[in-house]
Amino acid sequence: MLTPSQILQLQTAIQNSKNPIFIFDDDADGLCSYLLLYRIKREGHYFMLKAAPHLEAKFVKRIQDFNPDLIVILDIPDVHQEFLDAFKIPIFWIDHHDPQQRHNVTYFNPKIKQPDSYFPTTRMAYQVANNPKDLWIATAGNLADWHCPDFIEQAATLYPNYFPKKKRDLPTLVFKSKVGKLVQFFFFMIKGPSSDVARSIKLLGKIASPDEIFSPNSEDGNYLFKRFEMLNIMYEKLLVQAKEKATRSKILLFEYNDEQWSFTANLANELTTRYPKKVIIIARKSQGFMKCSLRAQFPIEPALKRALQGIEGYGGGHPTACGTVVKNEDWDRFLNQFKEELKRK
Numbered sequence: 001m002l003t004p005s006q007i008l009q010l011q012t013a014i015q016n017s018k019n020p021i022f023i024f025d026d027d028a029d030g031l032c033s034y035l036l037l038y039r040i041k042r043e044g045h046y047f048m049l050k051a052a053p054h055l056e057a058k059f060v061k062r063i064q065d066f067n068p069d070l071i072v073i074l075d076i077p078d079v080h081q082e083f084l085d086a087f088k089i090p091i092f093w094i095d096h097h098d099p100q101q102r103h104n105v106t107y108f109n110p111k112i113k114q115p116d117s118y119f120p121t122t123r124m125a126y127q128v129a130n131n132p133k134d135l136w137i138a139t140a141g142n143l144a145d146w147h148c149p150d151f152i153e154q155a156a157t158l159y160p161n162y163f164p165k166k167k168r169d170l171p172t173l174v175f176k177s178k179v180g181k182l183v184q185f186f187f188f189m190i191k192g193p194s195s196d197v198a199r200s201i202k203l204l205g206k207i208a209s210p211d212e213i214f215s216p217n218s219e220d221g222n223y224l225f226k227r228f229e230m231l232n233i234m235y236e237k238l239l240v241q242a243k244e245k246a247t248r249s250k251i252l253l254f255e256y257n258d259e260q261w262s263f264t265a266n267l268a269n270e271l272t273t274r275y276p277k278k279v280i281i282i283a284r285k286s287q288g289f290m291k292c293s294l295r296a297q298f299p300i301e302p303a304l305k306r307a308l309q310g311i312e313g314y315g316g317g318h319p320t321a322c323g324t325v326v327k328n329e330d331w332d333r334f335l336n337q338f339k340e341e342l343k344r345k
């Protein structure tokens, strides 16, 4: 969490800025962090960093073109020093991945002081925004990063229709309740053609409540709800197909074919809560590679690292949640090696 002086520093910077740019990670935590901070003044621009954990020097020009007077970087694990050095304006960076050493930036990361703490970027963005009218966005962003925020009871009071009556554990909230639909909604809005994504993010800058989306009576609400429904149908279809792959095997492997739409991480997250004893592998065939999300309720990263030896591909992440990309030609060999490595533990 941010300290009172960090909160004040960021609030003051945003209040004093006429043209801030918010750079965020392309997931629901990144998007919700951005929305909370943007909605303080509703001024400036955003840049969503797609499928790249590194904010590199090659993005400097894109950002300079917005002519910003303030840069706020949200939920991005790694920002290169060359990127930071290219600007002469204040830069703030709020993150909750492994702490980095950089200069020319005001860097807030709760893991610096408390390595075992876990607060999604949205939780900290809400400390800065501190607007109860946006509590629905704050709630969704935290749940999306698998964190039950301390204000969950307040959210349940404000939006009773979105919460189950009693059970408030994470799997129930995220996968079996209406607030979970809201979480999916924020994940889905950043998928698909970039013009659709841009329109969705723009509308989310002004939408006042989740009911405007889920019981729409405006053109804006309608657009968002239709898009959510379309994506949700695609997702649910894949989920059914993936569940059919559950056998007595330790591994639940589901492969699908899609160049444009990626649901791998969402499917893997949902399936690991339903099959806690299995290793979940969701693999999407795209451009000659298998792009995968791996999940389990026990460590799998060491086995993955060993299985990648001698394979054209790369991968890693967290002990129980990894991503990997493997060349099509090496896929079967990789799978066999991974199965063997899992047995070895």
Ligand SMILES: [Mn+2]
Pocket (backbone or CB within 6 Å): 029, 030, 075, 096, 120, 121, 145
């Ligand atoms: Mn995050």
